[in-house]
Amino acid sequence: xxxxxxxxxxxxxxxxxxxxxxxxxxxxxxxxxxxxxxxxxxxxxxxxxxxxxxxxxxxxxxxxxxxxxxxxxxxxxxxxxxxxxxxxxxxxxxxxxxxxxxxxxxxxxxxxxxxxxxxxxxxxxxxxxxxxxxxxxxxxxxxxxxxxxxxxxxxxxxxxxxxxxxxxxxxxxxxxxxxxxxxxxxxxxxxxx
Numbered sequence: 001x002x003x004x005x006x007x008x009x010x011x012x013x014x015x016x017x018x019x020x021x022x023x024x025x026x027x028x029x030x031x032x033x034x035x036x037x038x039x040x041x042x043x044x045x046x047x048x049x050x051x052x053x054x055x056x057x058x059x060x061x062x063x064x065x066x067x068x069x070x071x072x073x074x075x076x077x078x079x080x081x082x083x084x085x086x087x088x089x090x091x092x093x094x095x096x097x098x099x100x101x102x103x104x105x106x107x108x109x110x111x112x113x114x115x116x117x118x119x120x121x122x123x124x125x126x127x128x129x130x131x132x133x134x135x136x137x138x139x140x141x142x143x144x145x146x147x148x149x150x151x152x153x154x155x156x157x158x159x160x161x162x163x164x165x166x167x168x169x170x171x172x173x174x175x176x177x178x179x180x181x182x183x184x185x186x187x188x189x190x191x192x193x
Contacts, residue, residue, distance in 0.1 A: 001117070005038065
């Protein structure tokens, strides 16, 4: 976790959470007492990875803010409530992906929970990166195929001839095949279309 936002109506609880998180994780922490301030920050800063709400806040219970965070931001949210409230609001986990914990919180459990979140977030980032790479490969293949199709259609080449021409053009001009294909497409469009 790189950026964590702590929300608490109690200065003592905020300081305790901040001390624990700073000693356990390498992160930047911002502490605020109100939901209003949190909404303002989260609307402007999209890099906050985790919001820890020690309820209640000075301007609301924290429940509506937790739902807002998981619905309108990419941040994860942990809502710390009194034990009886946590039991009553456990449904927030299923319906809004808010992690609800009863107080007092065992620091070892909180550490393991946040560490698990970090692992899952890294795995998701890796999957998104792989997905983006695959999407780029597909775009490149489509561009190459389009260039070959246009050469076949307008220049009377066979598929093998178009393929060989594209490879030679890319090699001679020291360009990646998708870039060479785009240049061929542009040239054919200017000539024939």
